[in-house]
Amino acid sequence: MTATFNHTIIAAKDRNESARFFRELLELSEAPSWGPFTNIQLTDGVLLQFAEPPVEIQMQHYAFLLDDELFDRAYRRLCDRDIEHWADPQMRRPGEINNEHGGRGVYFKDPAGHAIELITRPYL
Incomplete structure (x- = not known):
C-alpha cells in the first residue's frame, strides 16, 4: 500500500x-x-x-489547491464577506491575489486565526 x-x-x-x-x-x-x-x-x-x-490555539498554515472556477467563486466569497486577504504570506499586499507558479493565489485567516492559502497551481 x-x-x-x-x-x-x-x-x-x-x-x-x-x-x-x-x-x-x-x-x-x-x-x-x-x-x-x-x-x-x-x-x-x-x-x-x-x-x-483546551489550550490557546497556535496559528497553523493550510493550503488548498483549487481549480480556476472554484478559486474565482471562493475569492468572490472572501470579497463579499469583507474578509481581509493578501497576495503574499507576509501580508504586505492587501486586497490582492498573486500570479505565481503559473497560477493564482491568495492568503487570509480563517475564523480561528489560521493562515489559509488558496492556489490554482501546485508549487511542484
Missing part, C-alpha cells in the same frame, strides 16, 4: 463555525461527525476534523 494523507485535526475556537466556513468557501458537503470533532471531507477523501482544544 502507498502512503496517502488521510486526516488532520484543526484547532478551532468554535468547531462548527470553522467547519461551516470551509464547507461554504470550498463548496464541500457535510461529513459525519463524532465525539469532539466536526468533520468535513475534501473531494479526494481527506478528512478535516475541527476540534476545540
